[in-house]
Amino acid sequence: xxxxxxxSLILLMTVxxxxxxxxxxxxxxxxxxxxxxxxxxPPVAGxxxxxxxxxxxxxxxxTGAKVVLTYSMPAxxxxxxxxxxxxxxxxxxxxxxxxxxxxxxxxxxxxxxxHGGKTVSARFTIDAR
Ligand SMILES: [Cu+2]
Numbered sequence: 149x150x151x152x153x154x155x156s157l158i159l160l161m162t163v164x165x166x167x168x169x170x171x172x173x174x175x176x177x178x179x180x181x182x183x184x185x186x187x188x189x190p191p192v193a194g195x196x197x198x199x200x201x202x203x204x205x206x207x208x209x210x211t212g213a214k215v216v217l218t219y220s221m222p223a224x225x226x227x228x229x230x231x232x233x234x235x236x237x238x239x240x241x242x243x244x245x246x247x248x249x250x251x252x253x254x255x256x257x258x259x260x261x262x263h264g265g266k267t268v269s270a271r272f273t274i275d276a277r
Contacts, residue, residue: 169187169189170185170186170187170189171185171186171188171189171190171191171274172184172185172186173272175259175270175271175272176270177202177259177261177268177269177270178261178266178268179204179205179268180202180203180204180205180210180261180263180268181202181203181204181205182200182201182202182259182261182270183200183201183202183203184198184199184200184259184272185198185199185200185201186198186199186274187199190275190276190277191249191274191275191276191277192249192252192276192277193249193250193251193252193253193276193277194248194249195246195247195248196246196247196248196249196276197244197245197246198217198236198244198245198246198247199242199243199244200215200217200236200242200243200244200245200259201241201242201243202215202243202261202263209241210261210263211238211241212263213243213261213262213263214235214261214262214263215235215236215238215243215245215259215260215261215262216233216234216235216236216259216260217233217234217235217236217245217247217257217258217259217260218231218232218233218234218257218258218260219231219232219247219249219255219256219257219258219274220232220255220256221251221253221254221255221256222256224253227251230250230251232247232248232250234246234247236259249274249276251276252276252277253275253276254273254274254275254276255273255274255275255276256271256273257271257272257273257274258270258271259272
């Protein structure tokens with residue numbers, strides 16, 4: 149009985165950690181649904197791995213798009229504005245990119261999706277810790 153309880157507890161903790169791990173944002177870009185998942189929660193100053201899932205209104209994954217992620221911070225006292233851009237690369241059904249928030253604070257992010265001759269975008273803010 150004690151072993152069963154211990155095993156259950158470990159399983160429960162493992163599952164909780166697995167679910168709590170990623171930082172997630174869901175946005176609309178034109179008619180598309182965009183699911184952004186970051187492997188650090190909260191996202192950190194430094195390297196974060198980003199996965200971007202794109203689906204159409206019927207829920208079908210869009211895999212033939214060009215996906216660009218930009219992230220920026222406006223000028224602050226003693227600090228010039230910062231702008232970065234990275235191409236997200238298709239891996240399976242999602243697009244992957246690595247971002248490097250060069251300092252902690254609030255970053256403006258934009259996912260730009262070109263698909264079927266049209267470009268749409270979604271914006272979101274990340275508070276890097
Ligand atoms: Cu700054």
